[in-house]
Amino acid sequence: MHSDELPTPAEVVDASRRIAPFVLRTPVVRSRILDEWLGVSAWLKCEHLQHAGAFKYRGATNAVQLLEARTAARGVCAHSSGNHAAALALAARVRGIAAYVVVPADASPAKRAAVTAFGASITECAPTLEARERALDEVRAATGAHEIHPYDDRGVIAGAGTAALELLEVQPELDVLVVPVGGGGLLSGTCLAARRHDRPVRVIGAQPAGADDAARSLAAKALIRQADPRTIADGLRTSLSERTFAVISAHVESIATVSERDIVTAMRVVWQRTGHLIEPSAAVAIAAVRLLAFAPRTQVGIVVSGGNVDVGALPW
């Protein structure tokens, strides 16, 4: 991929200014108990408390606000079974434009309800990538809406990076940033934010062993698409794109992979002991920090990516 098509650290700073009136500057919190469990000094950037329940609202807002008025007027669209759908629906509502979301029939009722609550139009389709893309093509043809991809989009990546930017403002002495990786929007945005920081910050991605395309791609030095993801972390079942892979492979130190059991344990420990209701994808980053066993007092920044879980159906 040509470097002209890649987002830059400056775009993260621009995004931060652009989205400031709309997004929550979420708290950065400490937890004594979590520090003991992880063996580090952990700084949690609470994106599970973000509007629409995930960091996704940052990227969706940046992308929606970047649109020229004429394009925006026709609305925005995406296919998504998860947090991007709700984030885009809310970002569109805030700008006062229409959102059309293609949702597979197996999407969770809780996530579907959020999309509807934010006023987006839902088109249901069969739960395959082909069906989703076909349905989205039809929506686009019928409405003229502009597609905003959940991660393969410069504006979305730059917006996602603003979470790490804010985290580094609160604690500039971070040694390492650990974030989950699915499509790579959050991880590549985090790389850009780290590059802009005035002291070196290691960046590590965290991925379920059952959906480890980023780890394998990094090892192979070539993009390997996720074929058959098997993980409870529903936000991380997607594949990197050429764009996110290019940013990630240039900057990321490593990708840690964690087992399903470690994900559920981390999620339960965080729920039980810290008061934070985090989703499995966010627990992947926590589990990775425990697994990585950093030196004591390492200052670890973790982007807690989201908190959208069906609380009526828990994995324990």
Place this chain on the structure above:
Amino acid sequence: MHSDELPTPAEVVDASRRIAPFVLRTPVVRSRILDEWLGVSAWLKCEHLQHAGAFKYRGATNAVQLLEARTAARGVCAHSSGNHAAALALAARVRGIAAYVVVPADASPAKRAAVTAFGASITECAPTLEARERALDEVRAATGAHEIHPYDDRGVIAGAGTAALELLEVQPELDVLVVPVGGGGLLSGTCLAARRHDRPVRVIGAQPAGADDAARSLAAKALIRQADPRTIADGLRTSLSERTFAVISAHVESIATVSERDIVTAMRVVWQRTGHLIEPSAAVAIAAVRLLAFAPRTQVGIVVSGGNVDVGALPW
């Protein structure tokens, strides 16, 4: 009760300075979805993110830090089935003194585990008030430890009030403060913090209908003890003391009572839609705000009192 024995607004300010090195200055957060559900502008003081998972750590820390060295050296003790036990255990550990906690046999395993994790000695007893007091007398006789009551204590009340003090610093334009009431430590501390504020702030208590001694006491203008509490809100099954009743009856506007169903609904809405893992006692305040139906854009401060729930046994 003679007014000399009552805590003052100045003691809350003193407590705030005293405990600052030890307690978390918890975040104050907004939630767009919660605002819509409640019909107000809600400002949540996140004491479920406090050390030991509840505002109780503020009062316990203040009381423990207030002790003279000679008294402190013999340790502290209390009987408690809940958040005060864990809070006192941690406050004692931080000061480097012993804590002896009498815990009834029916206390939740999760809460017991927290007390043990913080290094306190546990004495188990039968689950009646008489058995608890007898066991505590024996512990005190054997150890010489100083009892720190969970709420009928000036230092504990003043410490509890620091949560509202910080909330008012973040949003000085609050119209009303709503906090749950059990023994009345948090509510009386909140009254003192509100009195110190430079513009009037209404203070409302929130109580389960099945444990409504504060509401009945306020109506009767005399302390009526809680006889047979029946509520899921395990932190609110206690009775006011003469001390907390005196402060509350002088300052509180009203006590709102909510049904068990409203408590569970509020807890589930907060869990599902906001990313905050709050305990039933905290949900009582949220449910009360919904019930009270304030005028739109009323600025409502809510002290989210705690987040200690056994996540393996949920009420839905």
